[in-house]
Amino acid sequence: MKKLGAVPAVVCLIAVALSLSSCGSSGGKEGGTLHGTYASFPDSLDPALARTVEAWTAMYATYVPLLTYAHENGQAGSKVVPGLAESLPRISKDGKTYTLTLRKGIKYSDGTPVKASDFKASVERMFKLNSGGSFFYTSIVGAEKFAETKSGGIPGIKTDDKTGKITIELVEPRSSFTSELALMYVTVLPADTPVKNLTADPPPGTGPYEIVKTEPGRSWSYDRNPQWEKNNATLMPEVPNGHVDKIDIKVVSNPSTQVNEVERGSSDWMQTTLPSDLYNKVKEKYEGSQFRIEPTISTYFFWMNTTKPPFDDLKVRQAVNYALNGAAMERIYAGSMKAIQQILPPGMPGYEEYELYPYDMAKAKKLIAEASPSDRDITVWTNDENPNNEATAYYQDVLNKLGFNAKLKEINAEDYFTLTGNLSTPDLDTGWLDWYEDYPHPNDFFQPLLAGESIRSQENGNYAQIDDPKLNAKIAKLASEPLGPKQEAEYADLDREYMELAPWASYGTRTVSTFVSSDIDLGQVVFNPTFGQDLASFQFK
Amino acid sequence: MADQPKPPAGAAVAGRGPWRLALGRLTRNRIALAFLGLFALIVVFALGAPLWAEHVADTGPNATHTLEKVEVDGEAREVVDPSGHPVGPLWFGADGKFFLGADGRLGRDEMVRLMYGGRTSLFIALTSALITTFLAVALGLLAGYYRGWTDTLISRALDVIWAFPVLLLAIALGIALAVGGLQIGPLTIPSGSIWIPILIIGGVLIPYTARPVRGQVLSLREKDFVEAAIAQGAGPMRVMLGELLPNLASTIIVFFTINVANNMLLESALSFLGVGVQPPDASWGTMIAAGNDLITSAPLLTILPGTMILLTVLSLNVIGDALRDALDPKAKIRLEAHAGLAEPEGTPV
Numbered sequence: 026m027k028k029l030g031a032v033p034a035v036v037c038l039i040a041v042a043l044s045l046s047s048c049g050s051s052g053g054k055e056g057g058t059l060h061g062t063y064a065s066f067p068d069s070l071d072p073a074l075a076r077t078v079e080a081w082t083a084m085y086a087t088y089v090p091l092l093t094y095a096h097e098n099g100q101a102g103s104k105v106v107p108g109l110a111e112s113l114p115r116i117s118k119d120g121k122t123y124t125l126t127l128r129k130g131i132k133y134s135d136g137t138p139v140k141a142s143d144f145k146a147s148v149e150r151m152f153k154l155n156s157g158g159s160f161f162y163t164s165i166v167g168a169e170k171f172a173e174t175k176s177g178g179i180p181g182i183k184t185d186d187k188t189g190k191i192t193i194e195l196v197e198p199r200s201s202f203t204s205e206l207a208l209m210y211v212t213v214l215p216a217d218t219p220v221k222n223l224t225a226d227p228p229p230g231t232g233p234y235e236i237v238k239t240e241p242g243r244s245w246s247y248d249r250n251p252q253w254e255k256n257n258a259t260l261m262p263e264v265p266n267g268h269v270d271k272i273d274i275k276v277v278s279n280p281s282t283q284v285n286e287v288e289r290g291s292s293d294w295m296q297t298t299l300p301s302d303l304y305n306k307v308k309e310k311y312e313g314s315q316f317r318i319e320p321t322i323s324t325y326f327f328w329m330n331t332t333k334p335p336f337d338d339l340k341v342r343q344a345v346n347y348a349l350n351g352a353a354m355e356r357i358y359a360g361s362m363k364a365i366q367q368i369l370p371p372g373m374p375g376y377e378e379y380e381l382y383p384y385d386m387a388k389a390k391k392l393i394a395e396a397s398p399s400d401r402d403i404t405v406w407t408n409d410e411n412p413n414n415e416a417t418a419y420y421q422d423v424l425n426k427l428g429f430n431a432k433l434k435e436i437n438a439e440d441y442f443t444l445t446g447n448l449s450t451p452d453l454d455t456g457w458l459d460w461y462e463d464y465p466h467p468n469d470f471f472q473p474l475l476a477g478e479s480i481r482s483q484e485n486g487n488y489a490q491i492d493d494p495k496l497n498a499k500i501a502k503l504a505s506e507p508l509g510p511k512q513e514a515e516y517a518d519l520d521r522e523y524m525e526l527a528p529w530a531s532y533g534t535r536t537v538s539t540f541v542s543s544d545i546d547l548g549q550v551v552f553n554p555t556f557g558q559d560l561a562s563f564q565f566k
Numbered sequence: 567m568a569d570q571p572k573p574p575a576g577a578a579v580a581g582r583g584p585w586r587l588a589l590g591r592l593t594r595n596r597i598a599l600a601f602l603g604l605f606a607l608i609v610v611f612a613l614g615a616p617l618w619a620e621h622v623a624d625t626g627p628n629a630t631h632t633l634e635k636v637e638v639d640g641e642a643r644e645v646v647d648p649s650g651h652p653v654g655p656l657w658f659g660a661d662g663k664f665f666l667g668a669d670g671r672l673g674r675d676e677m678v679r680l681m682y683g684g685r686t687s688l689f690i691a692l693t694s695a696l697i698t699t700f701l702a703v704a705l706g707l708l709a710g711y712y713r714g715w716t717d718t719l720i721s722r723a724l725d726v727i728w729a730f731p732v733l734l735l736a737i738a739l740g741i742a743l744a745v746g747g748l749q750i751g752p753l754t755i756p757s758g759s760i761w762i763p764i765l766i767i768g769g770v771l772i773p774y775t776a777r778p779v780r781g782q783v784l785s786l787r788e789k790d791f792v793e794a795a796i797a798q799g800a801g802p803m804r805v806m807l808g809e810l811l812p813n814l815a816s817t818i819i820v821f822f823t824i825n826v827a828n829n830m831l832l833e834s835a836l837s838f839l840g841v842g843v844q845p846p847d848a849s850w851g852t853m854i855a856a857g858n859d860l861i862t863s864a865p866l867l868t869i870l871p872g873t874m875i876l877l878t879v880l881s882l883n884v885i886g887d888a889l890r891d892a893l894d895p896k897a898k899i900r901l902e903a904h905a906g907l908a909e910p911e912g913t914p915v
Contacts, residue, residue, distance in 0.1 A: 281860075301671060302863040303863070353630075415670065415672055418672055419632060436745070
């Protein structure tokens with residue numbers, strides 16, 4: 026072996042020391058209690074049921090699926106990494122069999138060891154609960170039948186508790202399945218977890234924090250997971266340790282109050298995007314030190330129920346698209362929105378910018394005159410979060426200018442998706458929705474939101490209830506193929522084909538923000554494109 | 567009573583009824599008159615909404631103007647600037663358009679919404695107070711007159727409503743009816759209708775008027791004039807409507823006035839919490855809720871509807887107090903009237 030000379034050795038030692046210091050601790054404090062605020066309580070704190078970014082942010086550092094998304098900012102955060110599984114899945118040549126092995130020694134926060142069979146039980150529990158995310162997993166052999174019967178188990182999932190081996194058989198290849206295994210819906214929970222919404226008493230998890238107290242609608246708190254440091258931390262190096270000891274989150278419905286609390290330091294972080302009237306002021310004052318703009322991969326749109334008059338008429342839907350002015354939407358969102366008129370947002374593979382319906386009120390009115398809809402009474406649904414409710418009030422005014430008698434129905438954010446996702450709710454004519462990527466694959470914007478199979482009586486995902494067999498087949502075909510340039514081009518075409526049918530009036534893609542108190546090291550805060558802020562990354566200076 | 571000049575011998579005594587006396591007392595209460603005038607102004611302000619909207623502001627209460635410009639002294643100004651901040655009060659700088667500025671990022675005319683909001687709030691307060699008063703008086707009369715099982719049944723039912731805090735009960739009903747509306751037999755009220763908060767407010771406050779009415783009926787029931795009427799063969803309806811109800815009139819008037827004020831506050835609270843008047847329709851409560859999001863940059867949007875509620879409720883309470891003071895000495899007046907000792911005009915009581 027060749028020896029190193031004295032000078033090079035010193036240089037090396039210094040280099041190693043410097044690299045260690047840059048990779049390791051940031052020099053901030055460990056411990057303390059992080060106080061955060063949300064504008065509304067998450068839709069669920071049960072990982073099988075949670076559908077919103079807000080809920081996933083709340084659970085990212087608590088529940089770890091077999092695979093997870095890297096706890097990193099930006100594109101790096103879209104990378105799927107092993108979670109409870111030792112490595113990424115081994116996929117058979119025909120693309121239909123996924124094999125994973127559970128890491129040995131991992132325990133839930135209550136001390137129970139994690140078993141391979143827990144995964145199967147967790148997936149079955151998700152189906153039994155009619156989770157809004159269940160459609161991602163109906164390609165597992167027997168899952169579709171289990172979703173209907175809720176009995177007999179899912180034969181496509183085989184587990185061996187001794188070896189920790191998990192084998193998943195798919196009916197057909199599904200290129201996005203690896204990404205889907207990293208979603209919160211299929212996080213691994215103890216096999217005996219009750220089959221009911223556990224928001225009030227969240228089940229034990231395997232991440233660095235456990236949710237210890239929940240007051241639905243008001244607040245929830247975390248402690249460090251006692252099993253994390255003992256067992257799980259060293260076994261799951263991809264999941265970072267948390268810095269703070271406790272996290273208290275409370276609901277403060279007024280975003281201005283949230284801003285005020287962060288400025289005063291009585292709160293360390295607000296999950297909500299800044300209210301529009303304070304956005305520029307806070308940006309000017311705190312950008313770089315306490316405030317950061319976070320790009321998202323999201324589409325904001327108004328869905329139109331294609332099964333009922335007046336929106337069963339293509340001309341009416343196209344007229345609405347022509348009448349909606351993206352510039353007005355940008356102003357309502359006060360700088361945090363870029364107008365788009367399509368399904369896929371910028372940043373998503375397959376995105377190609379186009380403008381099918383440039384603002385033209387005269388043309389919109391002409392189309393309405395041609396369609397001459399007999400039913401002009403419309404109910405417009407929105408949640409009560411600002412500025413989404415203002416955007417919908419603007420949309421309602423646009424509909425009225427087109428000659429409709431549109432009534433606004435504003436529902437509190439916690440119940441909004443449950444109500445509008447239930448097809449027995451009366452007057453589901455049109456309404457507001459946003460969609461943030463679950464995983465970086467265009468299928469995530471088509472299958473859950475536009476495929477016929479996603480029309481469900483409860484937890485409906487296809488709000489427009491569009492069911493076009495030709496386009497359904499295209500979605501299915503593309504979902505089975507590995508994503509490459511050819512598929513991306515086809516997704517771009519699919520985007521245009523759907524917008525020609527105008528089931529939505531898309532209006533923009535949004536940036537959100539991270540705003541923390543002066544006590545928090547903003548540079549350490551991770552914003553994952555799928556999960557939002559990583560609670561484990563917050564650190565006091 | 568002060569010494570009274572005796573009427574000249576042989577002259578007819580000019581007697582005045584209790585209502586005229588009460589009116590006399592009321593008109594001598596200058597503070598009450600001032601607030602009555604204020605309330606009248608508020609009503610005129612609210613009723614004038616369509617005129618202002620059509621002839622001055624040239625826009626409706628829910629019409630948005632996000633991207634529009636308004637000419638102020640020859641200079642075009644954006645109704646909502648690119649950062650989302652609405653234009654402030656322009657007074658008559660734009661010929662009355664955006665007199666009080668725009669209401670937020672939707673650029674709706676704040677003055678028009680304030681006037682229409684007043685119509686909504688006053689209509690809900692008055693209508694629900696009518697419902698409350700009508701039902702409360704009916705139930706109080708029945709319970710107090712019949713007593714026994716009727717009284718027990720009505721009183722316990724009122725106790726059930728009474729057991730809930732008013733606001734909590736109203737919120738619960740508001741949430742329950744927010745989606746499906748209300749259907750009672752052939753009567754269907756769609757969710758979002760203004761009649762939902764009217765019925766909720768009208769319903770939850772019934773016990774607060776029915777209880778005192780019942781108590782007073784129980785007392786009146788024992789009076790000689792009631793027994794006399796019954797002895798003359800008057801049936802229950804005639805006794806209740808012909809004998810008892812007129813004697814409850816002053817109580818009812820006072821309660822009605824106070825109910826209007828309370829109902830306005832309740833409507834504002836419910837609308838602020840999102841279970842009363844549904845956006846984008848304006849009421850002073852929804853306007854406070856909407857302005858709350860812009861409290862730091864445009865506080866006027868919250869202060870204006872808040873001030874209107876304050877002035878309306880204050881004026882109604884002062885009027886209610888004055889009415890009570892004017893109508894309260896009724897028993898004494900009746901005795902005096904029976905004895906032929908009616909007060910001459912101008913005599914302080």
